[in-house]
Amino acid sequence: MSNDTNRRDFLGMSFAAVAAVGGAASLVGMKQAWDPLPSVLAAGSTVVDLKNAEPGKPSMATWRGKPIFILKKTADMPKDGRDLVIGSDHFTLVIGLCTHLGCIPAWKKTKWKCACHGGEFDSSGRNIFGPPPRPFDIPPFKVEGTVVTLGAETGPEYEKMIKA
Ligand code: FES
Numbered sequence: 001m002s003n004d005t006n007r008r009d010f011l012g013m014s015f016a017a018v019a020a021v022g023g024a025a026s027l028v029g030m031k032q033a034w035d036p037l038p039s040v041l042a043a044g045s046t047v048v049d050l051k052n053a054e055p056g057k058p059s060m061a062t063w064r065g066k067p068i069f070i071l072k073k074t075a076d077m078p079k080d081g082r083d084l085v086i087g088s089d090h091f092t093l094v095i096g097l098c099t100h101l102g103c104i105p106a107w108k109k110t111k112w113k114c115a116c117h118g119g120e121f122d123s124s125g126r127n128i129f130g131p132p133p134r135p136f137d138i139p140p141f142k143v144e145g146t147v148v149t150l151g152a153e154t155g156p157e158y159e160k161m162i163k164a
Contacts, residue, residue, distance in 0.1 A: 045151040050091060058107045060096065063139055063150040067096035067104055069112070073123060077110075080124035081164025082138065084157055086146055093148065094125040094136035112136075138162055
């Protein structure tokens with residue numbers, strides 16, 4: 001009787017151990033299946049090198065189908081807490097969609113103007129005139145040296161900018 005009980009206990013514990021290992025292996029497999037592939041993560045990123053940016057001349061990149069405005073500020077452009085600061089250079093780095101209804105504003109000498117309803121944004125991307133209710137949005141990014149990677153991860157510069 002005692003031997004039967006011990007054998008039954010042993011079988012029960014063995015079954016539980018096999019089930020636990022199998023369950024853990026299944027969870028690991030499911031997580032690997034759900035996580036996006038590195039190629040998918042890379043496809044959602046845009047890499048921009050700011051090394052050769054010309055002061056006062058905005059450029060445009062595309063991230064996940066959205067326009068990204070990048071402006072290296074001139075010395076006389078106002079500095080802002082939303083600037084990306086690399087060394088002594090200040091950059092505006094924003095999603096170039098009007099925060100009113102989503103048109104793409106155009107750069108006009110010192111500010112972005114939205115042709116749809118007349119909204120205006122200053123060189124820092126802040127709304128200064130018309131119906132836009134808030135500044136341009138800032139895309140998630142991280143920066144290494146002068147290289148900005150949009151989309152994959154966020155770095156401390158991004159965290160600081162979105163709080164400004
Ligand atoms: Fe730009 Fe309305 S969409 S002002």
